[in-house]
Amino acid sequence: MLAPGDARMKTTKLAAACLAAACLTLAAGAGAAPRAGASVAPAAAAPATSRLPVAFDCQGWRHGQVRPARVALSCFGTVVLDMSRWKYWTGRSARSAAATLGVDNCKPDCVSGTFRRYAATVVLYRARSRHGTRYFTRLRIQYRHSGPRRYTFRWATYAGARIPVWTGGPRSARG
Secondary structure (H helix, E strand, C coil): CCCCCCHHHCCCHHHHHHHHHHHHHHHHCCCCCCEECCCCCCCCCCCCCCCCCEECCCCCCCCCECCCCEEECCCCCCEEEEEEEEEEECCCEEEEEEEEEEEECCCCCCCCCCEEEEEEEEEEEEEEEECCEEEEEEEEEEEECCCEEEEEEEEEECCCCCCCEEEEEECCCCC
8 A cells, every 4th residue: 555645646636536435435325336347547467377366456457466465445545454364265256254444534634533443354256357367346345333234345437537446335235
């Protein structure tokens, strides 16, 4: 994950709005309807030795990883998943053995806010291929906060955006 002051973190207003919307969907449960599989700029090639699907985070098609320790759902660092262990990682799906969902309350702002942490289960599924790299297109989070919560995210591109991100919010088990 890049440091907040890193020049590479600069985004266009549109990209910032899209990422903020993804963060808000997690907190508010609302979601825009992004176009799944929309065309984007070419990806950097993943290592040829990796046949297992990778998981991407807020950097679009770059830096996909098998069994990542962290997946940023927001490039601002306000919503992150930390996985200390994976129960399994196969060609069809992956499931965390131990994970933590961290959500910044952004009060008084997202830089000064504090993180609320929740024990969570993360499931990745629906593998697809792009330029020879297999990747997971769905990410489901289950945790408890005033009762059970379940969020399903899609790896998709918002209309007008240039790179895909994890989009969505509360969804049914069909996700």
